[in-house]
Amino acid sequence: MVKQHKIRVGVIGTGIGSYHIRAYQKLPEVEVVAVVDLDSKRAKQIAEEYGIAHSFSDYRKLLDLKQIDAVSVCTPNFLHAEITVAALQAGKDVLCEKPMAMNTQEAEMMVKAARQTGRKLMMAFCRRFQNDSQWLKKYIEAGELGEIYYAKTGWLRRRGIPGLGGWFTTKAKSGGGPLIDLGVHMLDLVLWLMGNPRAVSASGSTYAKFTDLYPLEKGTLDVEDLACALVRLETGATVFLETSWVSNISGDRVYSSLFGTKGGADFPPLKIYTEKHGKLVDLEPRLPEISGYDGEVAHFVECILQDKEPTATAEQGLEITRILDAIYESAETGKEVLLR
Template identity: 45%
Template structure:
């Protein structure tokens, strides 16, 4: 079986999870890396034993032997780079969010269809064992009709700075960075319903708090103190299958500690996926709390390995894509509506 030859576009921190996962597969060869920072690209190529180095992705895409690319750049590069790659005949795994807005995302999907190539969006959390088990339970009817959900990813102090906090490059703050995963999980777990309305608020009152001491923090590679994105946000999202979702997220918030949660409420049982997977139901007229045994499948390495294996399976064996570009479009419609509702102060109806 011929090896799938892959290129990496964008040599930032998230790309290392892609590259290390590709390197674990015998049927894949990482052939090229591209980054606008030549020194970074050269160091990356040396570290991962990649033979070809580029600073212009258009030049890299001229390589006829290249079958696919991972797009792991700033968010504002996702759409133009992916579209160029698809037109060059390459399959694309694009990191989340798929684009800066739904219009860009729709163009990406239409291009993939036109050129007959796979466009997969990096909703990597779908590959966790906790996600898989909870989805099986919902699909089997164990929760009954799910009608309400709550999810949030809150950081007390966690604005990475650099491109993350520059709206022109990122498209937004924690909503588009953290919220994209949490909202997607709610959709994915419940059969991917479409959002019909959003009422939201965003806040930009606290800034980056660069002088905070005593705690560890992740900084982007191009860190600076410029910031024009939201500190935090909250939204009420209604879906066409009757689910109402309460969502919140933050990079900077005056709260006691960081918090990650995802909860679902059905008419037969309830469930929590984060911070631990648990089920809440009634048995013999008693309320019960059940925590399944999951010994593996929660680390970043595991879920990225599973995502990359699936992408290659789609290319090599024609497997049905678990994370098609269309799902990225639906998510971008919700994110667009969150920012629009926050801007106008009114509910946004999604058509």
């Protein structure tokens, strides 16, 4: 059933959640009516800054508001499953930040809750919604790259550990380091561009070589600082993934490369490599920049208004979580992990 009134939204978590708030408030068909942060003073400050009626330090109070149609879950990773399941059971549609969950078991609980309640559960894979990604997806679906049989992707930081000593660097609360933080984005992006084939195996390595550079008086640093993996897909294609928070390189790198039988692509910036009329041709599409946060939020709202399924599904989030778990298991055991 298509909704006729404004979509009333609550945002749980005000870190990355601030990006969600700004994206929602660009849409005339949406009203952000409540915000949650464990720090009640920060919740109130954000509410005042963005003109939001209600602020809470307990997400349950937000879910008790009958007028709320949907929520963004933008909390630390260890709270994603708990809050998402509670929101779905409270009759709210959910946009959940990445990673979907701490592990496969939690992700399965979230998918089950979405199916049982009939509510929408969309994953906030924002890199899918950038303009270069959207254009390249259409280009691939038109058959311009042919069969994509290999992909390389990575997000490497020279120095860039988020929230050192806090939940980000505490495995019990984050699930891992740059693999689950940055790698989740890049893995999802290339798999989506390749048509979301299922993974059949993963072989990975993780390294924690820079812990001594960051002595902590309090807090925890017990996650990897670099991870790499080789993921084999049911189509016979292969994906190579690398990601780091700390590495001795010239500078930060974010990249994806697709190898197809008719053409290839590198991005960002987006470049296409192909052959036309017997000549090698390089194409550089001129595309305006579009915020991935704006794009994902607009799509989520469109799905609610038009009662359609999101393109970034909970099932796809579950598949990415299975792969991440397999990479961590492979790194721990030193063996390839079979997924099917």
